[in-house]
Amino acid sequence: MRCTAIGKVLLAHSEPALVQEVLSGPLERRTLHTIVAPGLLRRQLLGVLENGVAFEREESTVGLTCVAAPVTVSGAPVSLAISVTGPVGRFRPDAYVAAVRAAGAGLGSVLSRHASPP
Template sequence: MSVSRRGRPAGPTGPVIGRALRLLDAFDAERRELTLSDLARRAGMPLSTTHRLMQELCAWGAVERGTDGLYRIGLRLWELGSLAPRGPGLREAALPFLEDLSRITRENVQLAVREGAEVVFVERIASSDAVPVLTRVGDRFALTATGVGLVLLAHAPVEVQEELLNGPIVRYTAKTVTDPAQLRRMLADVRSNGFSISDRQVTMDALSVGAPIRDRQGEVVAAVSLVVRHGSTTSHALARLVRTSAQAISRALSV
């Protein structure tokens, strides 16, 4: 399932940079390889302009062009992205605890951060027997539906909460909560209980329980969750494991 992309860049940096970013934004989890025509169409630009800009992006290493003529995201962007403090730094601190949680449960373990009005998944570990999930590392998803998303939304600034609760809320299944009043009560419960419950809100066979990860100032900077097959266990049994892992990751970030 594809998810909404960020807003298109604009402003005093000029149209060339903006158009180059639009070309990079044409790639997503479902479209990792694109032809020049595909890029031009998805970015809404003339083919000649697309060709010129893609040559420059290839020269810098932001994209690569294979022998089949298809364009792909280049390693230079991956190298640059590895410098983001909320990505690899958080992942490195959290990974030992995520792996422990995965070994204990043999279920899906997810680590995510909030960017604007969306969840960004930083890490995911799953055993071969775990329930299938829609998310992958680097994917974006609605804050209102997933276990990690509900945690991050519950601790987001009030203006972010109001923007999402007053706008259209994405429905994934018949169980997805789209009523703003009910969501407000759920977010209050997350803050009070210290964990979230997403019961069949994303797929009808999955239950997710999330917990907040805090920095040394006590601010919520990320969330961890377990995603299991619905009916296999209770949410409160999962909550103890998830909260313990979240607290351990929080301590590691504070060192």
């Protein structure tokens, strides 16, 4: 959950007890880029809440980078996210921030309309 952009979005929007549990436990390294410092991960999670996106930079899989945004369905806690992933060297996740945010908002809007009674 903490090594992927989607996982970081979901973790950032989780109950504080779950965030604290993750930050308190051992942060296992999956690649050389995996964040294993609780303070750094906490700052990233706060950044997700502030900026509306999360990034992964080869933290779960060497060679892949990713940007993700929450899908917000009105009246519900965040339990969905959307992301775009690509190979390091050819994909620049920063260039897709606005598009991923817009896709998350659009999908959330559609789901909200379908969840509401007519």
